[in-house]
Amino acid sequence: MEERLKQLQQEATAKVEQSVDLKQLNDVRVAYLGKKGPITEVLKGMGKLSAEERPKMGALANEVRDDITKAIETKQQLLETAEIEKKLTEESIDVTLPGRPVNSGTHHPLTSVIEDIEDLFLSMGYTVEEGPEVEKDYYNFEALNLPKGHPARDMQDSFYITEDLLLRTHTSPVQARTMERREGKGPVKIICPGKVYRRDNDDATHSHQFMQIEGLVVDENIRMSDLKGTLNVFAKRMFGEDREIRLRPSFFPFTEPSVEMDISCKICGGKGCSVCKGTGWIEILGAGMVHPNVLEMAGFDSKKYTGFAFGMGPERIAMLKYGIDDIRHYYANDQRFLTQFGQKEFK
Numbered sequence: 558m559e560e561r562l563k564q565l566q567q568e569a570t571a572k573v574e575q576s577v578d579l580k581q582l583n584d585v586r587v588a589y590l591g592k593k594g595p596i597t598e599v600l601k602g603m604g605k606l607s608a609e610e611r612p613k614m615g616a617l618a619n620e621v622r623d624d625i626t627k628a629i630e631t632k633q634q635l636l637e638t639a640e641i642e643k644k645l646t647e648e649s650i651d652v653t654l655p656g657r658p659v660n661s662g663t664h665h666p667l668t669s670v671i672e673d674i675e676d677l678f679l680s681m682g683y684t685v686e687e688g689p690e691v692e693k694d695y696y697n698f699e700a701l702n703l704p705k706g707h708p709a710r711d712m713q714d715s716f717y718i719t720e721d722l723l724l725r726t727h728t729s730p731v732q733a734r735t736m737e738r739r740e741g742k743g744p745v746k747i748i749c750p751g752k753v754y755r756r757d758n759d760d761a762t763h764s765h766q767f768m769q770i771e772g773l774v775v776d777e778n779i780r781m782s783d784l785k786g787t788l789n790v791f792a793k794r795m796f797g798e799d800r801e802i803r804l805r806p807s808f809f810p811f812t813e814p815s816v817e818m819d820i821s822c823k824i825c826g827g828k829g830c831s832v833c834k835g836t837g838w839i840e841i842l843g844a845g846m847v848h849p850n851v852l853e854m855a856g857f858d859s860k861k862y863t864g865f866a867f868g869m870g871p872e873r874i875a876m877l878k879y880g881i882d883d884i885r886h887y888y889a890n891d892q893r894f895l896t897q898f899g900q901k902e903f904k
């Protein structure tokens with residue numbers, strides 16, 4: 558029996574040594590130490606031994622089993638380490654490889670121009686106000702001195718949703734709503750950027766949806782000279798300190814008197830060219846003193862308060878600033894156009 562146990566020990570440790578992976582090693586464990594293995598088989602024959610031999614053989618069998626177990630454990634550790642190392646070398650990455658370029662977006666030119674204009678007026682103490690694009694007829698027209706039947710509110714020119722609701726045709730209703738919320742108390746000093754809608758056929762200079770930025774100042778003693786000074790600062794900061802402005806008389810239902818503002822043409826320096834159509838001046842925006850009817854309808858006492866307002870189209874401003882020749886470029890989402898305005902490049 559002693560011979561058999563020693564032989565089993567030699568055989569098992571040799572097989573443990575020869576195992577090349579964890580599966581083979583486990584097969585050895587099951588074959589030699591399992592319930593149906595040869596060591597169990599040998600122990601079953603212990604009953605036939607004499608009383609002196611039995612404990613000796615028992616001790617030897619335990620020793621053999623412990624030896625095989627230890628050999629398996631040592632080999633298991635070796636194989637596990639080898640497996641981890643193999644995985645690490647196979648899965649290693651080359652950290653010296655150059656990175657893949659990532660496409661990063663840029664500001665849309667209209668967004669840049671709108672943010673520049675916002676920053677400019679914020680620096681002069683204005684706040685930015687926004688409002689709904691689906692607007693009530695009252696705020697879009699009535700409150701702005703455009704009563705029912707006024708030619709400027711022709712059904713053909715606006716997108717009506719119901720008899721009383723339409724897509725706003727300008728951002729002026731935002732000013733009307735803001736004034737109403739202030740309950741007749743000045744000062745009001747706001748700019749209102751946003752999308753507006755008109756029933757136009759799209760071409761190089763018209764779009765059924767475009768942007769506007771309007772401004773409104775209402776307080777005691779606001780005069781035309783305040784408007785002119787503000788617009789002069791705006792024109793010079795936006796287009797360059799060497800630009801001159803001029804105001805021409807105009808008409809808007811919500812302002813009286815009303816004006817249109819031109820800036821001197823930078824291309825020809827006032828001599829006349831194709832950009833300024835030979836006049837030396839370029840039209841930039843409309844403005845005027847807030848009509849007393851508009852002040853009263855929003856709950857302001859027109860004997861105590863006066864105000865000025867102005868409105869401009871960021872598409873036109875960006876066209877002049879960047880030399881863009883077709884309004885449809887803004888909405889086509891063509892990367893060849895868009896990438897010209899950001900600091901970062903699409904790759």
Ligand code: 2U9
Nearest residue numbers: 729732733811843844845866867868869870
């Ligand atoms: C209130 C009172 C007065 C807003 C004004 C203009 C003149 C104007 C257009 C120019 C070209 C917009 O982009 S455009 O189509 N706007 O000329 N807008 S005064 O006057 C207001 C607005 C609200 C309560």
